[in-house]
Amino acid sequence: xxxxLDQIFVTLKHWLLSGFENLLxxxxxxPPDWLMPLVSMVLSLAPILMVFPALFAITTVLERKxxxxxxxxxxxxxxxxxxxxxxxxDGIKAIIKEDLVPRAADKIFHFIAPVILVIxxxxxxxxxxxxxxMVAVDLDAGLLFFFAVGAASELAVFMAGWSSRNKYALLGAxxxxxxxxxxxxxxxxxxxxxxxxxxTLSLTKIVEAQSTHAGLLPDWFVFTPWGFMGFxxxxxxxxxxxxxxxxxxxxxxxxxxxxxxxxxxxxxxALFFLSEYLSMFALSGLGITLFLGGWNAPFAVLDFIPxxxxxxxxxxxxxxxxxxxxxxxxxxxxxxxxNLAWKFMIPMVLVNLVAAALWHFTGPGWMRxxxxxxxxxxxxxxxxxxxxxSKDIGKRTYRFAD
Amino acid sequence: xxxxxxxxxxxxxxxxxxxxxxxAERLTTVQYPEQRIPQIEKARQxxxxxxxxxxxxxxxxxxxxxxxxxxxxxxxIYIVKSKDKRVDxxxxxxxxPATFDIDLSVCMSCQICVEVCPFESIKMDxxxxxxxxxxxxxxxxxxxxxxxxxxxxxxxxxxxxxxxDAALAVEVAKAQAKAKADIEAKxxxxxEAKxxxxVITPVAPKPxxxx
Ligand code: SF4
Ligand code: SF4
Numbered sequence: 001x002x003x004x005l006d007q008i009f010v011t012l013k014h015w016l017l018s019g020f021e022n023l024l025x026x027x028x029x030x031p032p033d034w035l036m037p038l039v040s041m042v043l044s045l046a047p048i049l050m051v052f053p054a055l056f057a058i059t060t061v062l063e064r065k066x067x068x069x070x071x072x073x074x075x076x077x078x079x080x081x082x083x084x085x086x087x088x089x090d091g092i093k094a095i096i097k098e099d100l101v102p103r104a105a106d107k108i109f110h111f112i113a114p115v116i117l118v119i120x121x122x123x124x125x126x127x128x129x130x131x132x133x134m135v136a137v138d139l140d141a142g143l144l145f146f147f148a149v150g151a152a153s154e155l156a157v158f159m160a161g162w163s164s165r166n167k168y169a170l171l172g173a174x175x176x177x178x179x180x181x182x183x184x185x186x187x188x189x190x191x192x193x194x195x196x197x198x199x200t201l202s203l204t205k206i207v208e209a210q211s212t213h214a215g216l217l218p219d220w221f222v223f224t225p226w227g228f229m230g231f232x233x234x235x236x237x238x239x240x241x242x243x244x245x246x247x248x249x250x251x252x253x254x255x256x257x258x259x260x261x262x263x264x265x266x267x268x269x270a271l272f273f274l275s276e277y278l279s280m281f282a283l284s285g286l287g288i289t290l291f292l293g294g295w296n297a298p299f300a301v302l303d304f305i306p307x308x309x310x311x312x313x314x315x316x317x318x319x320x321x322x323x324x325x326x327x328x329x330x331x332x333x334x335x336x337x338x339n340l341a342w343k344f345m346i347p348m349v350l351v352n353l354v355a356a357a358l359w360h361f362t363g364p365g366w367m368r369x370x371x372x373x374x375x376x377x378x379x380x381x382x383x384x385x386x387x388x389x390s391k392d393i394g395k396r397t398y399r400f401a402d
Numbered sequence: 403x404x405x406x407x408x409x410x411x412x413x414x415x416x417x418x419x420x421x422x423x424x425x426a427e428r429l430t431t432v433q434y435p436e437q438r439i440p441q442i443e444k445a446r447q448x449x450x451x452x453x454x455x456x457x458x459x460x461x462x463x464x465x466x467x468x469x470x471x472x473x474x475x476x477x478x479i480y481i482v483k484s485k486d487k488r489v490d491x492x493x494x495x496x497x498x499p500a501t502f503d504i505d506l507s508v509c510m511s512c513q514i515c516v517e518v519c520p521f522e523s524i525k526m527d528x529x530x531x532x533x534x535x536x537x538x539x540x541x542x543x544x545x546x547x548x549x550x551x552x553x554x555x556x557x558x559x560x561x562x563x564x565x566x567d568a569a570l571a572v573e574v575a576k577a578q579a580k581a582k583a584d585i586e587a588k589x590x591x592x593x594e595a596k597x598x599x600x601v602i603t604p605v606a607p608k609p610x611x612x613x
Contacts, residue, residue, distance in 0.1 A: 066419065069418065069419045069422045069423070070415045070418050070419050071418070072418055072421075072422050072429055072430055073422075073429065074429065074431060074433070324412065324415065324416070325412070327419075328411045328412050328415040329411065384404025384405070
């Protein structure tokens with residue numbers, strides 16, 4: 001029973017596939033060679049194309065409600081029960097709005113930028129394992145594929161900013177590129193630690209490496225010193241990659257209005273919005289896969305809950321974390337952003353790689369905890385000290401004009 | 403230590419998030435169309451023209467001096483002076499606005515028109531549900547829609563209205579005193595002239611010698 005519930009989607013796909021085959025046989029059509037793989041592919045991709053946009057719709061409502069509550073407001077509560085149909089109203093509004101293109105804009109690039117953005121956002125889902133045996137394409141170099149495709153979104157962002165012929169759009173795009181390039185490095189290097197330990201780039205194998213339970217805690221990488229630090233750095237870098245608050249400089253409303261997508265309206269604007277959230281889910285999914293044990297249950301006794309349910313529970317938790325930080329932290333200044341990336345995050349991930357190596361080569365026992373933990377904590381204290389310690393600038397005095 | 407402030411902030415927002423579900427006092431907003439917060443007395447939204455008496459068009463205080471039109475920062479007032487004159491509240495002959503339009507979509511509620519008007523004739527209203535389904539004509543408010551009675555003004559801004567009424571009363575008193583003085587002066591002048599004429603007739607060359 002548990003087994004069948006766990007594999008329900010996989011079984012469903014096989015069942016549909018064989019049904020299709022039988023149908024062809026019954027119709028006495030000999031399918032060409034390419035047909036069956038194509039159908040199999042479509043059956044794998046269709047759920048991704050349905051589930052994640054649906055999650056996007058729900059997340060927009062949850063985010064607005066959550067942010068409202070954080071600011072002691074109600075948030076949307078009018079459309080549908082408790083306002084949960086707000087996304088439908090927003091969607092209809094976005095679709096029926098006039099699509100404006102600036103006269104001076106580069107029409108072609110202005111059009112394809114949001115398309116590329118959405119395509120890259122969807123493509124990375126191909127390699128994410130959502131549950132046991134549930135991965136669309138089980139690539140051997142899945143992690144590499146994820147980052148390679150994900151990096152293309154920077155191109156699309158700059159394309160959008162440049163083709164709009166608007167000073168704010170260009171400023172936003174340049175900020176976005178500077179930010180994404182800087183934070184790509186800690187993002188990738190923090191996952192390299194996991195690759196070093198597991199010795200594989202395949203995301204399914206990385207999840208399998210975390211499926212055992214040693215003692216009280218599960219063998220998730222987040223429960224190791226280097227894994228914990230790696231996860232924290234990964235999440236910060238992911239936040240910056242996604243241009244979400246506190247790293248929302250590329251679209252800083254108070255300075256450059258909406259940044260690179262200022263000249264987009266209607267459905268194209270909705271596409272930007274969609275891709276932003278899709279990348280958020282994808283990066284959260286990657287974080288779960290790398291550090292939080294993927295679709296594994298935290299305790300052996302909880303294994304009866306299907307693996308995909310665990311994945312989505314963890315995903316929702318990380319989404320909540322993203323919303324929570326967005327509701328808490330104010331936007332960084334450009335120089336603070338660069339300082340954080342180059343003076344703290346990058347040295348920190350490099351130290352983290354050494355800590356992971358120490359962990360690996362010290363062998364099991366308390367020594368690895370001590371050596372690796374001391375390295376991580378020491379580096380954190382040392383690197384965090386100089387620039388981020390609040391300087392005592394004395395009591396503030398005010399001079400009023402008289 | 404790095405990150406201490408972040409953790410503190412996260413704890414604070416978490417407290418807000420959970421607290422807003424438990425205690426309703428935390429929620430500072432109201433559910434608008436059903437619930438409304440009473441407006442404070444100084445609330446202001448959009449100007450209106452004050453009229454006295456029963457007939458809005460006859461009683462408009464505005465004399466079409468166009469000061470407000472010139473001072474309005476976004477230039478959203480449009481006035482056309484009348485060709486004829488009529489008697490104002492002080493009994494003087496004054497022009498009146500043949501057209502007085504304010505563009506609702508442009509007005510920024512700065513109250514400068516009210517400050518500069520020397521005739522207490524334009525004031526700020528407190529009505530705030532001004533949306534319309536006609537975005538072209540509907541947002542151009544003409545003098546018929548702008549005219550509101552002095553009683554309305556007393557109702558929405560009691561303190562300001564009292565000050566305005568007092569100022570007008572002073573003006574009227576001054577005008578009356580001036581008129582009275584004028585009449586008296588005229589009467590005096592006439593009497594003097596008469597007396598002079600009576601005195602002067604017999605001894606005509608004397609004043610010339612005096613000068
Ligand atoms: S309130 Fe300000 S903007 Fe509006 S009409 Fe008066 S002067 Fe103009
Ligand atoms: S409202 Fe006042 S300032 Fe404006 S034209 Fe009329 S009298 Fe003059």
